[in-house]
Amino acid sequence: MKYFSLLWGFCLVLNIAESKVGDSVYAVLLQKYVQADGVSYQAWADNAKDVKALDLVLSNWSQVNVAQLAPEEQKAFYINLYNAAMLQAVLQRYPIDSVKDIGLIPFSIFRKNYIKQGDRNLSLDDIEKGILLQQFPDPRIHFAVNCASVSCPPLRQEPYRAELLNAQLEEQARLFAASDRAARVDSRKQRTAYSELFNWYASDFGVDNPALFLNRYRSDALPPQYEVTWIDYDWSLNSAE
DSSP states (O other), X not given: OHHHXXXXXXXXXXXXXXXXXXXXXXHHHHHHHEETTEEOHHHHHHOHHHHHHHHHHHHHHTTOOGGGSOHHHHHXXXXXXXHHHHHHHHHHHOSOSBXXXXXXXXXXXXTOOOEEETTEEEOHHIXXXXXXXXXXXXGGGGGTSOXXXXXXXXXXXXXXXXXXXXXXXXXXXXXXXXSTTTEEEETTTTEEEEETHHHHXXXXXXXXXXXXXXXXXOSSOOOTTSEEEEEOOOOBBOBXX
């Protein structure tokens, strides 16, 4: 308990606001281990107290009555729940090369009902596809949930909060849109390779060409007349170097 008191004190020193669902400890963990180029899984896994702290966060969130939260609070909560549960799955099995290798069947971690929330046992797919994208249809969610892989939009270094959510999602969209994870232009061959997110979730983005969506968030427009191809998705673990 002394450790968690110290964490709480650290939150106060950093002036981290506490949300209604209690995410200040999660905020400290993100600040400590999430880097621009990924997550410092090795350092986190080596710190048993911080691994336990994340477990406690998820245990506390399992008791949240989501129905009592406002819609934007629910949306932020489920994004955080997805990301924290994905981190937990990696840390419980670290070291691993890829999340697709968790479980006997490739990618089964996304379908496993291991996330306790109220009286439900949810999977990552349940949270992303069954709750977030169904109840809160917003293509920017694809830039906020993080599948712990190199090709994913990067994990944000802070929790999502209802009062900041639109600004946070806008920033995530701009950062991803400007990166080579989203689009790679080959002017010589007049073609652009896009993240497979735009192929897998085309209906969510609502455009025939990913350039039409990404150009809303880019300072330099992508050429919509170019041939569309796809970047092979890199499922390697998003470990910080």
